[in-house]
Amino acid sequence: xxxxxxxxxxxxxxxxxxxxxxxxxxxxxxxxxxxxxxxxxxxxxxxxxxxxxxxxxxxxxxxxxxxxxxxxxxxxxxxxxxxxxxxxxxxxxxxxxxxxxxxxxxxxxxxxxxxxxxxxxxxxxxxxxxxxxxxxxxxxxxxxxxxxxxxxxxxxxxxxxxxxxxxxxxxxxxxxxxxxxxxxxxxxxxxxxxxxxxxxxxxxxxxxxxxxxxxxxxxxxxxxxxxxxxxxxxxxxxxxxxxxxxxxxxxxxxxxxxxxxxxxxxxxxxxxxxxxxxxxxxxxxxxxxxxxxxxxxxxxxxxxxxxxxxxxx
Amino acid sequence: xxxxxxxxxxxxxxxxxxxxxxxxxxxxxxxxxxxxxxxxxxxxxxxxxxxxxxxxxxxxxxxxxxxxxxxxxxxxxxxxxxxxxxxxxxxxxxxxxxxxxxxxxxxxxxxxxxxxxxxxxxxxxxxxxxxxxxxxxxxxxxxxxxxxxxxxxxxxxxxxxxxxxxxxxxxxxxxxxxxxxxxxxxxxxxxxxxxxxxxxxxxxxxxxxxxxxxxxxxxxxxxxxxxxxxxxxxxxxxxxxxxxxxxxxxxxxxxxxxxxxxxxxxxxxxxxxxxxxxxxxxxxxxxxxxxxxxxxxxxxxxxxxxxxxxxxx
Numbered sequence: 001x002x003x004x005x006x007x008x009x010x011x012x013x014x015x016x017x018x019x020x021x022x023x024x025x026x027x028x029x030x031x032x033x034x035x036x037x038x039x040x041x042x043x044x045x046x047x048x049x050x051x052x053x054x055x056x057x058x059x060x061x062x063x064x065x066x067x068x069x070x071x072x073x074x075x076x077x078x079x080x081x082x083x084x085x086x087x088x089x090x091x092x093x094x095x096x097x098x099x100x101x102x103x104x105x106x107x108x109x110x111x112x113x114x115x116x117x118x119x120x121x122x123x124x125x126x127x128x129x130x131x132x133x134x135x136x137x138x139x140x141x142x143x144x145x146x147x148x149x150x151x152x153x154x155x156x157x158x159x160x161x162x163x164x165x166x167x168x169x170x171x172x173x174x175x176x177x178x179x180x181x182x183x184x185x186x187x188x189x190x191x192x193x194x195x196x197x198x199x200x201x202x203x204x205x206x207x208x209x210x211x212x213x214x215x216x217x218x219x220x221x222x223x224x225x226x227x228x229x230x231x232x233x234x235x236x237x238x239x240x241x242x243x244x245x246x247x248x249x250x251x252x253x254x255x256x257x258x259x260x261x262x263x264x265x266x267x268x269x270x271x272x273x274x275x276x277x278x279x280x281x282x283x284x285x286x287x288x289x290x291x292x293x294x295x296x297x298x299x300x301x302x303x304x305x306x307x308x309x310x311x312x313x
Numbered sequence: 314x315x316x317x318x319x320x321x322x323x324x325x326x327x328x329x330x331x332x333x334x335x336x337x338x339x340x341x342x343x344x345x346x347x348x349x350x351x352x353x354x355x356x357x358x359x360x361x362x363x364x365x366x367x368x369x370x371x372x373x374x375x376x377x378x379x380x381x382x383x384x385x386x387x388x389x390x391x392x393x394x395x396x397x398x399x400x401x402x403x404x405x406x407x408x409x410x411x412x413x414x415x416x417x418x419x420x421x422x423x424x425x426x427x428x429x430x431x432x433x434x435x436x437x438x439x440x441x442x443x444x445x446x447x448x449x450x451x452x453x454x455x456x457x458x459x460x461x462x463x464x465x466x467x468x469x470x471x472x473x474x475x476x477x478x479x480x481x482x483x484x485x486x487x488x489x490x491x492x493x494x495x496x497x498x499x500x501x502x503x504x505x506x507x508x509x510x511x512x513x514x515x516x517x518x519x520x521x522x523x524x525x526x527x528x529x530x531x532x533x534x535x536x537x538x539x540x541x542x543x544x545x546x547x548x549x550x551x552x553x554x555x556x557x558x559x560x561x562x563x564x565x566x567x568x569x570x571x572x573x574x575x576x577x578x579x580x581x582x583x584x585x586x587x588x589x590x591x592x593x594x595x596x597x598x599x600x601x602x603x604x605x606x607x608x609x610x611x612x613x614x615x616x617x618x619x620x621x622x623x624x625x626x
Contacts, residue, residue: 082598155567159565163561164477168554251477285394287466
């Protein structure tokens with residue numbers, strides 16, 4: 001009999017949960033808004049309610065549930081150490097109380113780690129063995145699959161790709177260091193570059209798009225699509241930096257494939273061409289040809305990642 | 314019955330081979346000089362002679378042989394793609410002819426990868442699960458042990474720690490890129506820094522040590538030991554950069570432990586204090602406390618690394 005699992009995707013604005021089959025079919029899904037000011041107990045109860053609703057959809061009991069959560073996750077002990085989007089999730093043990101309520105094992109994983117396993121099982125990484133996944137969004141994260149299994153590292157912290165340093169004198173990063181990949185080419189960093197471009201006066205299209213507010217990475221993409229040369233150059237520079245960062249990690253990990261997801265991919269080839277070129281210029285020997293593939297999972301990547309973690313149990 | 318293996322360590326100046334037990338005891342060892350101008354066939358024959366001499370020392374046939382070789386190694390197919398020290402080893406299939414001659418399986422591994430497994434099995438990494446090893450010498454290399462097994466990556470290229478980029482505008486690297494860790498803080502890079510220090514006139518002790526020739530990383534260490542402040546500052550800067558590089562990789566791999574070997578360790582705490590501080594400043598959350606341990610295998614690290622690879626077969 002095919003196994004089914006509960007997948008939870010806890011993003012910044014929504015909590016989503018679904019019942020997912022072994023082949024990645026989503027049988028039912030529910031979604032609620034996050035309540036940023038919820039107490040830990042309140043957050044836990046809301047999550048439990050959501051998961052119970054999904055659990056009770058079918059006649060068959062799911063074999064496990066898995067929650068993909070942004071932030072520092074101690075998967076071994078089922079704890080969220082810190083989550084940027086959900087302040088109540090600070091040093092909060094999630095899996096034990098949820099497992100008691102649901103009556104099935106509940107796992108928790110960093111959302112980018114789960115996404116890596118989701119690509120491996122259901123998406124752009126199918127048929128590979130060692131996979132490096134990078135999430136290119138507001139921040140930059142990632143996950144690693146080795147020998148077909150999610151590699152979590154000693155404290156479950158593996159895959160923090162956004163915090164490799166590419167310029168020891170670079171811009172300050174939210175993590176307290178300088179010149180991290182995320183601080184140089186994540187969505188927030190690109191937004192800052194866009195704003196500087198507006199202030200320089202050299203990007204009239206961008207200035208018009210962002211008029212009356214600070215420019216964002218999305219504005220930069222839009223200006224590039226409208227042909228603004230300076231915006232294109234900024235995106236290309238960002239893509240180059242991400243490529244050098246991924247190439248660095250390839251030199252350490254030598255994966256079969258690199259898969260990419262996240263909002264920055266909306267910048268298209270403006271970002272991807274220099275990303276691929278930077279990666280190939282740095283990666284060693286035959287690793288220069290490591291394929292770079294775009295996620296095929298779309299909006300369901302988070303849920304399918306969580307499902308892949310539950311199915312791997 | 315305890316298994317014994319043949320270990321080969323093929324450095325820049327010597328070929329060493331030994332018969333090693335499961336517990337890392339070296340029963341016999343032989344050494345010959347490398348012949349840099351040897352033909353591929355000549356090199357192969359010389360290596361075969363050396364290994365045969367070791368093989369025939371005891372009455373018991375070793376279960377396998379393993380060769381640790383500097384350079385780009387295709388372990389899967391038993392080929393040396395390129396070796397900086399032994400020019401004849403270019404795209405040379407080593408294991409098949411040697412295996413036929415010795416009558417036992419012959420493996421080949423990158424020397425730094427083998428060193429990682431050697432530390433894991435016999436040295437500073439005993440009792441751990443995920444290990445990151447860095448070799449800090451003329452160049453910077455490394456190896457990765459995951460779940461107690463050598464992680465080689467898709468083409469056997471994993472662990473090229475020296476070629477993560479720490480400054481996209483940094484000094485040119487031998488690999489063709491700029492600002493690689495090796496180009497910024499490897500032995501050759503530190504020698505170049507030492508020479509610049511001499512030329513600046515700000516390091517009289519170093520200038521005296523290196524008089525009549527170009528200054529080296531070793532001269533820098535000697536000047537530091539004699540109390541020259543500028544030399545100490547250069548070494549500290551190098552240690553800081555290596556620490557940031559290792560911290561970056563910790564954020565990706567989250568290992569139990571980092572082990573270190575190589576000639577730069579002769580710089581002692583001048584190098585190690587800022588290395589540890591840089592690593593801790595960058596590594597995420599609890600990973601900031603990842604222990605950094607110095608190799609305990611000394612001059613036999615290469616042989617014991619190769620032995621560990623053979624024993625893992």
